[in-house]
Amino acid sequence: MGIEQFTFSCDGFRSWESAFAGQKMIFAPQKSVIRSNADDRMDGRVQVRWYFPPDNDPIPNATLEFQNGVLTVVDSDSAIPTQHLTNTAVIPGLVNAHTHLELSDLSEPLPFTGSFPDWIREVVRHRRERKQSPNEALMQGLREIVETGTVAVGDIEQVGDEDHPVDQSLRVAPRRLGFREIICLNPDDGQKKIEAALAAECEEKIQLGLSPHAPYSVHLEVVQKIVDEAIRRSVPVAMHLAETRAELELLQTGSGELATFLKSLGIWRDDLFRPGTRPLDYLRILSRAPRALVIHGNYLDDEDVDFLAGNPQMSVVYCPRTHACFDHQTHPWLQMMNRGVNVALGTDSRASNPDLNVWNEVLFLRERFSDVCPKALLQLATINGQKALGFVRASNSTDWTFIELHETASEASAAKRPWEELFHRDSRPVGSTVSRR
Numbered sequence: 001m002g003i004e005q006f007t008f009s010c011d012g013f014r015s016w017e018s019a020f021a022g023q024k025m026i027f028a029p030q031k032s033v034i035r036s037n038a039d040d041r042m043d044g045r046v047q048v049r050w051y052f053p054p055d056n057d058p059i060p061n062a063t064l065e066f067q068n069g070v071l072t073v074v075d076s077d078s079a080i081p082t083q084h085l086t087n088t089a090v091i092p093g094l095v096n097a098h099t100h101l102e103l104s105d106l107s108e109p110l111p112f113t114g115s116f117p118d119w120i121r122e123v124v125r126h127r128r129e130r131k132q133s134p135n136e137a138l139m140q141g142l143r144e145i146v147e148t149g150t151v152a153v154g155d156i157e158q159v160g161d162e163d164h165p166v167d168q169s170l171r172v173a174p175r176r177l178g179f180r181e182i183i184c185l186n187p188d189d190g191q192k193k194i195e196a197a198l199a200a201e202c203e204e205k206i207q208l209g210l211s212p213h214a215p216y217s218v219h220l221e222v223v224q225k226i227v228d229e230a231i232r233r234s235v236p237v238a239m240h241l242a243e244t245r246a247e248l249e250l251l252q253t254g255s256g257e258l259a260t261f262l263k264s265l266g267i268w269r270d271d272l273f274r275p276g277t278r279p280l281d282y283l284r285i286l287s288r289a290p291r292a293l294v295i296h297g298n299y300l301d302d303e304d305v306d307f308l309a310g311n312p313q314m315s316v317v318y319c320p321r322t323h324a325c326f327d328h329q330t331h332p333w334l335q336m337m338n339r340g341v342n343v344a345l346g347t348d349s350r351a352s353n354p355d356l357n358v359w360n361e362v363l364f365l366r367e368r369f370s371d372v373c374p375k376a377l378l379q380l381a382t383i384n385g386q387k388a389l390g391f392v393r394a395s396n397s398t399d400w401t402f403i404e405l406h407e408t409a410s411e412a413s414a415a416k417r418p419w420e421e422l423f424h425r426d427s428r429p430v431g432s433t434v435s436r437r
Helices: 010-019 116-129 134-147 187-199 220-233 245-253 257-264 279-286 302-309 320-325 333-338 358-368 374-380 383-389 410-414 418-422
Strands: 004-008 025-028 031-034 044-051 059-067 070-074 083-092 094-099 150-157 175-182 206-212 237-241 292-296 314-318 342-345 400-404 428-435
Touching (some): 083 418, 094 358, 116 257, 150 383, 150 428, 175 187, 206 220, 220 279, 245 279, 279 302, 302 333, 342 358, 342 383, 374 383
Parallel strands (some): 044 083, 175 206, 314 342
Antiparallel strands (some): 004 031, 004 428, 044 059, 083 400
């Protein structure tokens, strides 16, 4: 039996209220929720200015019918009453493929002054001194995810902070893949760390994954053990990789600012990194997992990209505004896409990003890469993210996001320019559907 859940922001609620009058309605702070009928299946019909199907061209003035949790494009001459949402587009559901929800209590990004280890110290200091609990910060992040039309999220979970259940008021929470983060530079402790990560309670609605944090915080032998466990449990893995030049230097020569950082923590050993180690060494290990997410990949080279192209079970998650925050070199995402690598978008955390709105990542890229195919940009934040997290669904029963279009875009509508309307700088997500089938 399926459940189709609708969530809408308060600002865009009036049209939705009339569109599905008669449905059971539940109200919560900062959002309105329109839920299914008594037999847990959503029925309703709306006409929108633009419908962007995942596998076809945009359709103007599309009439969309939700029957038993399935969205169908129907003839507008039907006798069934239709509500007109003339300022709305419907797109495949937005996916935030990488974030750290437990840092969502930050009101602005932490300062970056050019030193990555110094920024890490700021993150540690925040965790130690903050007034909110990690669980409260996580719930704050989830609320923001819901309010910005996101239907699925890949979250890196810190294990051991709290053992609290997820707030049941978020019954409309997006699909969530929780990657249990593991940090361990001592191979002898690897199995114990893995068991501790897996022992923590998992809220029923959250799918499980494993995350060897990064090369500078997880020994290569421990990464192998984590992937072995992922294979046994048939779960995905996610790892920060090729994130900074400092990481490359550490792997190649065992020196640089990250080596100094590890020595300052008292955990340095001369045999931590074999001279000449490369991100490709980690990619080869990660490729054994049922599904692997390479987080950031800012400094992957041509050979790395070729390897990824030959392993379709692997995805790269690009975080555009975080990438800009750290002033990295140009990201190879275009090269990756041209080679057939699945590239998804993430926001990373509020420690490096002003918000968790993945739609803002799309608009950020559109402004800077206006010559890139707009359909490809949309796929980065929707279909590609679904594939990366393993939430791929049939095209007619996928999750959907509702985008409020710029009110003065009538000329674009008359000229049938759907992409100009969709990517207008003032367009914004106002709602979503999440199928629970």
